[in-house]
Amino acid sequence: MLKVARRAAIPPFIAMQVLRAANARAQAGEAVFHLELGQPDTSAPAAVIEAAKRALDSNRLGYTEALGIPPLRQAIAAHYRSTYGLEIVPDRIAITTGSSGGFMLGFLAAFEPGDRVALAAPGYPAYRNILLALDLKPVDLPVGPETRFHPTPAMLDALPAPLEGLIVASPANPTGSMLTPDELAELAAYCRRKGIRLVSDEIYHGIVYEGIAASAAGLDDSAIVINSFSKYFSMTGWRLGWMVLPEDLHDSIERLGQNLFISPPTLPQLAALAVFDCKAELDANVARYRRNRDLLLRELPKAGFRQFAPPEGAFYLYADIGNLTNDSEAFCRRMLQETGVALTPGTDFDSARGHRSLRISFAGSTEDMAEAARRLIRWRA
Numbered sequence: 001m002l003k004v005a006r007r008a009a010i011p012p013f014i015a016m017q018v019l020r021a022a023n024a025r026a027q028a029g030e031a032v033f034h035l036e037l038g039q040p041d042t043s044a045p046a047a048v049i050e051a052a053k054r055a056l057d058s059n060r061l062g063y064t065e066a067l068g069i070p071p072l073r074q075a076i077a078a079h080y081r082s083t084y085g086l087e088i089v090p091d092r093i094a095i096t097t098g099s100s101g102g103f104m105l106g107f108l109a110a111f112e113p114g115d116r117v118a119l120a121a122p123g124y125p126a127y128r129n130i131l132l133a134l135d136l137k138p139v140d141l142p143v144g145p146e147t148r149f150h151p152t153p154a155m156l157d158a159l160p161a162p163l164e165g166l167i168v169a170s171p172a173n174p175t176g177s178m179l180t181p182d183e184l185a186e187l188a189a190y191c192r193r194k195g196i197r198l199v200s201d202e203i204y205h206g207i208v209y210e211g212i213a214a215s216a217a218g219l220d221d222s223a224i225v226i227n228s229f230s231k232y233f234s235m236t237g238w239r240l241g242w243m244v245l246p247e248d249l250h251d252s253i254e255r256l257g258q259n260l261f262i263s264p265p266t267l268p269q270l271a272a273l274a275v276f277d278c279k280a281e282l283d284a285n286v287a288r289y290r291r292n293r294d295l296l297l298r299e300l301p302k303a304g305f306r307q308f309a310p311p312e313g314a315f316y317l318y319a320d321i322g323n324l325t326n327d328s329e330a331f332c333r334r335m336l337q338e339t340g341v342a343l344t345p346g347t348d349f350d351s352a353r354g355h356r357s358l359r360i361s362f363a364g365s366t367e368d369m370a371e372a373a374r375r376l377i378r379w380r381a
């Protein structure tokens with residue numbers, strides 16, 4: 001028998017399994033309401049698509065520099081100036097293959113095998129799976145309503161062994177809850193004091209309903225800041241993201257990028273140059289997400305879904321369904337079969353406690369949200 005690496009045995013993404021079951025149902029001609037998918041149902045803005053068509057006609061689409069094309073790095077630096085009032089030199093911006101590529105580059109550059117990296121549970125499952133695949137040790141921080149589902153310095157102090165890294169996300173997936181600018185600053189200061197590398201996932205910035213999303217780029221020059229064109233910018237399948245690099249990791253991330261990816265994809269980079277002028281179109285998407293969120297918060301309690309994490313940003317509601325079931329995976333399977341509404345069980349985000357929670361994504365159309373809510377209310381009547 002040939003050897004298969006232990007690290008290849010990372011758990012599957014349950015949301016994708018739900019998607020497969022939902023697609024099978026749709027193929028059988030039955031109605032399906034996709035509230036399981038964490039992606040906008042809109043295409044890229046019209047100007048981005050036009051820019052891509054022009055690039056296809058005029059550019060031979062060879063490799064780019066490993067850290068990305070200079071005009072896009074400059075456009076992202078300008079975005080930090082206009083959005084956060086921060087001056088970031090374009091040389092500190094690295095374009096990546098989605099934020100997913102950024103995590104891999106950042107973790108490889110900052111951590112050694114066996115290093116301990118803490119992260120909130122519930123949290124985005126790929127963080128821990130990428131850490132595991134790189135032989136790093138994820139350290140779960142069980143979070144709940146007491147701290148609005150975010151880690152605190154007190155939680156880090158209570159850990160039995162020191163950390164090398166901490167991942168935070170605000171707004172977070174699956175909860176949608178946000179760290180206040182003060183809370184993020186406190187965590188950044190804690191990390192600096194203790195020699196812990198802060199990794200800040202800012203992929204849901206721009207999709208904010210309450211409060212202010214501060215960037216760790218303004219708090220700590222040694223933090224790895226990760227962002228993406230996949231969510232607010234509605235360019236999910238274009239596979240483009242970016243990082244703000246700490247100076248001490250700049251050269252190693254450039255060399256890792258050269259060797260692992262050669263360069264980020266060229267066509268999306270050229271197209272993304274147009275996206276920073278599309279604010280009106282993108283903000284209209286956010287206005288729809290807000291309407292969807294408000295509709296679900298009004299209607300879902302009628303179906304028994306009553307307890308949600310603070311839905312301050314992103315496009316998710318994370319519901320405690322301990323009053324309805326103790327097996328969220330079976331509950332979601334039955335819900336899909338009996339109503340056509342697809343949701344993601346909490347076990348995707350929190351293996352210890354997710355059996356009593358689920359995630360509802362409201363990135364789809366308002367009509368779909370309304371019909372899904374009607375079906376769930378009928379189902380639970």
Ligand SMILES: Cc1ncc(COP(=O)(O)O)c(C=O)c1O
Pocket residue numbers: 038097098099100101124169172173201203227228229230236239240241
């Ligand atoms: C919190 C979070 N970070 C990162 C990602 C990865 O996104 P991408 O690689 O498309 O930038 C996702 C995708 O759902 C996410 O929810």
